[in-house]
Amino acid sequence: MVAALLSWATLPTFADARDGFFGPTNIFAPDSTPAHSIFRLSIFELEVEGAIFVVVFSLLAYAITKFRQRKNDDDSEPPQVYGSNQMELAWTVLPVLIVVVLFLTTAQVIHRVQDARRPPGTIEVTVVAHQFWWEFRYPQYGFVASNELHVPLSAPQLPTPTFLALQSADVDHSFWVPRLAGKTDLIPNHPNTMWIDPQETGLFLGQCSQYCGVQHAKMLQRVYVQSREEFNKWVHAQQQPAASDPAVASGSALFITKACFACHTVRGTIAAGIVGPDLTHLMSRDTIGSGAVPLTPENLRQWVHNPASFKPGSLMPAPDITEQELDQITAYLLTLR
Numbered sequence: 001m002v003a004a005l006l007s008w009a010t011l012p013t014f015a016d017a018r019d020g021f022f023g024p025t026n027i028f029a030p031d032s033t034p035a036h037s038i039f040r041l042s043i044f045e046l047e048v049e050g051a052i053f054v055v056v057f058s059l060l061a062y063a064i065t066k067f068r069q070r071k072n073d074d075d076s077e078p079p080q081v082y083g084s085n086q087m088e089l090a091w092t093v094l095p096v097l098i099v100v101v102l103f104l105t106t107a108q109v110i111h112r113v114q115d116a117r118r119p120p121g122t123i124e125v126t127v128v129a130h131q132f133w134w135e136f137r138y139p140q141y142g143f144v145a146s147n148e149l150h151v152p153l154s155a156p157q158l159p160t161p162t163f164l165a166l167q168s169a170d171v172d173h174s175f176w177v178p179r180l181a182g183k184t185d186l187i188p189n190h191p192n193t194m195w196i197d198p199q200e201t202g203l204f205l206g207q208c209s210q211y212c213g214v215q216h217a218k219m220l221q222r223v224y225v226q227s228r229e230e231f232n233k234w235v236h237a238q239q240q241p242a243a244s245d246p247a248v249a250s251g252s253a254l255f256i257t258k259a260c261f262a263c264h265t266v267r268g269t270i271a272a273g274i275v276g277p278d279l280t281h282l283m284s285r286d287t288i289g290s291g292a293v294p295l296t297p298e299n300l301r302q303w304v305h306n307p308a309s310f311k312p313g314s315l316m317p318a319p320d321i322t323e324q325e326l327d328q329i330t331a332y333l334l335t336l337r
């Protein structure tokens with residue numbers, strides 16, 4: 001408590017902010033060009049508005065004290081001044097100039113963010129939002145990932161930004177990883193685009209930010225920014241078909257007979273459903289249910305047993321299976337690395 005008060009007393013620096021003073025979704029710690037541009041624009045606007053605030057309040061405070069009622073004042077009105085052309089001009093032209101400056105700087109940032117060109121080496125990802133999870137298609141590499149977006153670091157000398165084509169399979173959603181870029185909606189039948197060029201490796205968090213249904217709050221976003229070598233390794237691993245391990249043949253058979261395959265894809269098998277996340281490399285992820293819970297064997301078993309225990313209202317039904325079948329399916333899922 002005392003420590004918290006002390007840290008408020010000494011205002012946080014941006015370095016503190018970067019270290020998570022305001023949490024991992026801190027809009028004051030941009031790490032990608034669009035987020036930097038938006039951050040700089042908002043600080044500039046804050047400065048202009050702060051200056052206006054200081055000027056107006058200083059004049060007000062001056063007038064209130066200087067012209068306050070005194071003991072020996074009589075109650076008659078002071079002399080009134082009408083129609084000063086200089087003052088009329090000053091308070092019309094100055095605000096117009098301020099608005100023009102704010103308009104031009106904003107238009108410039110919008111242009112720089114929206115009309116950015118794709119340099120060679122750009123990574124293209126099609127993001128399809130679903131109630132309540134994310135699909136990430138990598139058309140250049142020919143695979144589909146789910147829920148956890150991986151992108152390479154973009155060095156200023158050799159920018160490799162990631163351009164996102166945003167689509168929705170059902171209702172409106174919104175893509176927002178505050179440290180990387182502004183918020184952009186995913187709207188059915190209306191493709192949008194955005195881009196990010198993260199300049200630090202690490203995990204960046206976000207959240208679907210357009211209410212999309214009961215599990216909107218657990219439609220989280222995880223962006224893994226990796227060095228080029230790490231990213232290439234990840235891409236290579238994702239391109240492989242699913243591992244097939246004869247030791248879990250009973251589980252993989254149940255995956256078909258218990259209808260899992262109707263909703264999920266496991267590349268290299270007949271499972272090609274597109275209603276739920278691609279499970280080909282399920283175990284390469286850190287979380288289940290779009291960031292809802294950590295991916296551990298116990299959580300995975302519990303998820304398959306009853307997804308609603310983690311995400312009530314999730315669009316995956318609880319399957320009708322015995323405990324033994326549950327163990328077999330879980331054992332199979334655990335081999336999908």
Ligand SMILES: [Cu+2]
Pocket residue numbers: 129132172173174208209210211212216219
């Ligand atoms: Cu959503």
